Amino acid sequence: MRVLVTGAAGMIGRKLVARLVGDGTVAGRDITALDLHDIVAPAKPDARFACDIFAGDLSDSAQIATLIGRSPDVVFHLAGIVSGEAEADFDLGFRVNFDGTRALFDAIRLSGTCPRVVFSSSIAVFGGPFPKVIPDEFHTIPLSSYGTQKLVGEALLTDYSRRGFMDGIGIRLPTICVRPGKANKAASSFFSGIIREPLNGKEATLPVPRSVVHTHASPRSAVEFLVHAAGLSGEAVGPRRCLTMPGVAVTVGEQIEALERIAGNDLAALVRDEPDEAVWALVKNWPTRFEAKRARDLGFEAETSFDDIVRIHIEDELGGSL
Numbered sequence: 258m259r260v261l262v263t264g265a266a267g268m269i270g271r272k273l274v275a276r277l278v279g280d281g282t283v284a285g286r287d288i289t290a291l292d293l294h295d296i297v298a299p300a301k302p303d304a305r306f307a308c309d310i311f312a313g314d315l316s317d318s319a320q321i322a323t324l325i326g327r328s329p330d331v332v333f334h335l336a337g338i339v340s341g342e343a344e345a346d347f348d349l350g351f352r353v354n355f356d357g358t359r360a361l362f363d364a365i366r367l368s369g370t371c372p373r374v375v376f377s378s379s380i381a382v383f384g385g386p387f388p389k390v391i392p393d394e395f396h397t398i399p400l401s402s403y404g405t406q407k408l409v410g411e412a413l414l415t416d417y418s419r420r421g422f423m424d425g426i427g428i429r430l431p432t433i434c435v436r437p438g439k440a441n442k443a444a445s446s447f448f449s450g451i452i453r454e455p456l457n458g459k460e461a462t463l464p465v466p467r468s469v470v471h472t473h474a475s476p477r478s479a480v481e482f483l484v485h486a487a488g489l490s491g492e493a494v495g496p497r498r499c500l501t502m503p504g505v506a507v508t509v510g511e512q513i514e515a516l517e518r519i520a521g522n523d524l525a526a527l528v529r530d531e532p533d534e535a536v537w538a539l540v541k542n543w544p545t546r547f548e549a550k551r552a553r554d555l556g557f558e559a560e561t562s563f564d565d566i567v568r569i570h571i572e573d574e575l576g577g578s579l
Contacts, residue, residue: 259290264335266295284488315357325364339443343403354406366422374425382408383544400542427499431472435570444539455527464533467510470545474504474559475569503559506546515563
């Protein structure tokens with residue numbers, strides 16, 4: 258089986274690649290070749306099967322033709338511009354998140370190969386006003402350019418699957434937390450920063466009220482979502498090809514309380530409230546809690562407490578201790 262990963266140099270992409278290389282299988286079949294693509298060259302893993310690296314713009318038709326011309330059996334489409342950057346640069350967001358996705362899907366359509374396509378979407382496809390808990394049938398009316406771009410990708414994936422051009426499944430990721438490394442341009446970046454920076458002995462700024470409720474899952478769960486999605490049958494998913502993933506819904510204040518329980522008051526005190534109207538303008542329109550019944554019924558699982566998410570970050574990124 259040949260596997261293609263777009264966005265392979267990103268945080269989730271790197272962790273997914275490590276998982277695929279470690280397992281050596283996906284969707285119940287042995288991986289025989291792995292193609293990795295991103296705007297910058299992904300690191301080449303030490304794999305027991307062939308692994309080729311590609312760097313370039315996903316909306317470049319020649320690049321896409323090369324990738325899909327290798328006839329991947331499974332495509333993990335993770336490439337994209339994050340929320341804050343997509344909102345700040347309208348043209349860039351649509352060129353990458355919309356044009357790039359359509360170019361990839363069209364190349365698949367024209368190839369006649371019908372691979373399984375796992376598309377990383379987002380809870381940003383939902384728009385308010387929201388009920389207390391958002392059901393799977395809730396309308397998708399995004400209130401950001403990023404959410405609009407992801408929703409268009411979902412619509413294309415659903416239609417192309419209906420037409421038999423691909424066997425697609427879209428997974429709407431909650432905010433992935435705690436993200437390792439430096440802060441990125443995602444409007445949600447602070448959710449990770451207020452945990453990651455104190456654990457590294459650094460001050461962190463909080464741009465929104467501590468009463469804000471949001472749903473999170475760890476990077477470990479995000480990878481598990483992707484791998485599990487690759488192995489589901491299209492018949493099991495049904496005609497509604499996009500699923501909202503489960504996660505842990507907590508207030509920002511409860512995040513900080515979890516940090517305090519695990520790491521102590523001194524580190525929790527490193528979080529400093531510093532309101533940012535630009536960030537708040539986006540975050541206040543985001544959904545909060547999700548039912549995610551369809552996903553759970555199909556075997557998707559996430560953490561059950563934010564304490565678990567903090568501990569996973571310590572285990573996976575800090576060597577298991579502070």
